[in-house]
Amino acid sequence: MFTDSHTHLYLKEFDKDVATVIKNAVDSGVNRFLLPNIDLNSIPKLLALCKDEKSNLFPMIGLHPCSVSKNFINDLDKIYSYFNADSFIAIGEIGIDLYWENKFIIEQQEAFQIQLNWARQHKLPIVIHSRNSFNEIYTILKKKKNNDITGVFHCFSGSYQQAKKIIEMGFYLGIGGVLTFKNSNLSEVIKKIDLKHLILETDSPYLAPSPMRGKRNEPKFLPIIAKQIAEIKNINIQEIAEITNQNIDDIFFKIK
Numbered sequence: 001m002f003t004d005s006h007t008h009l010y011l012k013e014f015d016k017d018v019a020t021v022i023k024n025a026v027d028s029g030v031n032r033f034l035l036p037n038i039d040l041n042s043i044p045k046l047l048a049l050c051k052d053e054k055s056n057l058f059p060m061i062g063l064h065p066c067s068v069s070k071n072f073i074n075d076l077d078k079i080y081s082y083f084n085a086d087s088f089i090a091i092g093e094i095g096i097d098l099y100w101e102n103k104f105i106i107e108q109q110e111a112f113q114i115q116l117n118w119a120r121q122h123k124l125p126i127v128i129h130s131r132n133s134f135n136e137i138y139t140i141l142k143k144k145k146n147n148d149i150t151g152v153f154h155c156f157s158g159s160y161q162q163a164k165k166i167i168e169m170g171f172y173l174g175i176g177g178v179l180t181f182k183n184s185n186l187s188e189v190i191k192k193i194d195l196k197h198l199i200l201e202t203d204s205p206y207l208a209p210s211p212m213r214g215k216r217n218e219p220k221f222l223p224i225i226a227k228q229i230a231e232i233k234n235i236n237i238q239e240i241a242e243i244t245n246q247n248i249d250d251i252f253f254k255i256k
């Protein structure tokens with residue numbers, strides 16, 4: 001059985017049929033789901049869903065870089081208050097996104113550092129959203145005070161050089177549907193990387209793998225990604241499940 005290490009099952013795209021989506025995932029071999037948060041508004045639905053499906057869904061807490069605006073300090077204060085009532089497996093998703101514009105870059109950097117402090121305080125791993133921002137994120141993570149923090153670069157689609165830097169810091173690479181895109185160079189990168197640094201994710205409802213690209217993504221498509229990695233590495237898909245589950249246990253479920 002596989003773990004989807006990054007799925008947004010609480011979003012409106014799944015309002016009508018989330019129970020079926022989860023059932024179909026289990027039927028296709030995916031039985032554990034890690035749920036990164038987005039912003040203040042998404043937390044109640046995220047927590048409610050995790051309570052419903054208690055044994056298999058695990059919540060994270062954090063403010064997505066695309067939701068960072070002028071009021072981010074206020075948002076972070078309110079998000080932080082959830083630590084009193086609930087327990088979380090990670091701080092996520094957090095990071096820097098410079099894809100659309102450089103607006104709020106200072107605020108994004110500050111929000112990222114504040115949430116790194118949360119990770120340190122609560123001894124939690126982080127799930128990083130990095131888009132057109134590898135150097136900015138790397139610079140912050142390399143600061144001395146951040147060197148005890150670990151986690152995942154979610155939806156990794158960068159170069160081998162970047163992958164090496166991530167691994168050297170003790171971080172993992174989250175591999176998703178981008179691997180199946182024709183214009184992606186990710187298979188070449190994965191060829192050169194040991195499986196002990198990889199975990200699997202869908203980022204559903206986004207980033208559906210080929211040939212479903214552009215449609216709603218679901219956790220049940222995760223084995224498509226696993227199968228492709230199995231082919232690249234020339235090993236059994238069962239081994240992919242075992243190794244990536246072990247990596248996920250090491251990151252998110254270690255007793256600290």
Ligand SMILES: [Zn+2]
Pocket residue numbers: 006008036093203
């Ligand atoms: Zn996400």
